[in-house]
Amino acid sequence: xxxxxxxxxxxxxxxxxxxxxxxxxxxxxxxxxxxxxxxxxxxxxxxxxxxxxxxxxxxxxxxxxxxxxxxxxxxxxxxxxxxxxxxxxxxxxxxxxxxxxxxxxxxxxxxxxxxx
Amino acid sequence: xxxxxxxxxxxxxxxxxxxxxxxxxxxxxxxxxxxxxxxxxxxxxxxxxxxxxxxxxxxxxxxxxxxxxxxxxxxxxxxxxxxxxxxxxxxxxxxxxxxxxxxxxxxxxxxx
Numbered sequence: 770x771x772x773x774x775x776x777x778x779x780x781x782x783x784x785x786x787x788x789x790x791x792x793x794x795x796x797x798x799x800x801x802x803x804x805x806x807x808x809x810x811x812x813x814x815x816x817x818x819x820x821x822x823x824x825x826x827x828x829x830x831x832x833x834x835x836x837x838x839x840x841x842x843x844x845x846x847x848x849x850x851x852x853x854x855x856x857x858x859x860x861x862x863x864x865x866x867x868x869x870x871x872x873x874x875x876x877x878x879x880x881x882x883x884x885x
Numbered sequence: 886x887x888x889x890x891x892x893x894x895x896x897x898x899x900x901x902x903x904x905x906x907x908x909x910x911x912x913x914x915x916x917x918x919x920x921x922x923x924x925x926x927x928x929x930x931x932x933x934x935x936x937x938x939x940x941x942x943x944x945x946x947x948x949x950x951x952x953x954x955x956x957x958x959x960x961x962x963x964x965x966x967x968x969x970x971x972x973x974x975x976x977x978x979x980x981x982x983x984x985x986x987x988x989x990x991x992x993x994x995x996x997x
Binding site: 773800802804809810811812813814817819824825828860862864866868870871872873874875876877878879 | 889891917919926927928929930931934936974976978981982983984985986987988989990
């Protein structure tokens, strides 16, 4: 079956612009996660969805960042008034974790965002 | 405050030898630890995990050891192969929290 897909693979934008990053999770996975990875760093948690609702958005850095998952499948991460510091690889992951055991998350290839 | 630490940014080993990647953590509430492998321009892929109630988990060439009193774990790869060359991340989560907390990664180079 298909893995997690993310579009676009690369996005270059100018400071102050609005961007949308899309994630298509593995079919049937109820949980969806967004992480951000800056150069030389590990992935940093942003938000996760259980179904359509954002179960934990504690990692969103400020109110310029917003994410939706209206039908419990595809998710869109939206960044308003982009800043140069937003430049990073944005990773999406999904899982079917039943709430017990380790939470194996399956990752997409990421979207590399560059803000000029 | 880095809750998961990988203090070696890089490691180089000869093909056929053992690779040992280390990870330390500060949060004693972590219940599960996971190792991920990442190639350039790809997302991380899951490698192996260990529960905090165990001290060893083995899967083929990969073994993870956990020393809970020292808050330390290590990933052993033996024998190492050139295809193992990648960045390895240590990650952890508590039992009731789904988000993974990650280390900075260790770049492993296995030389033929």
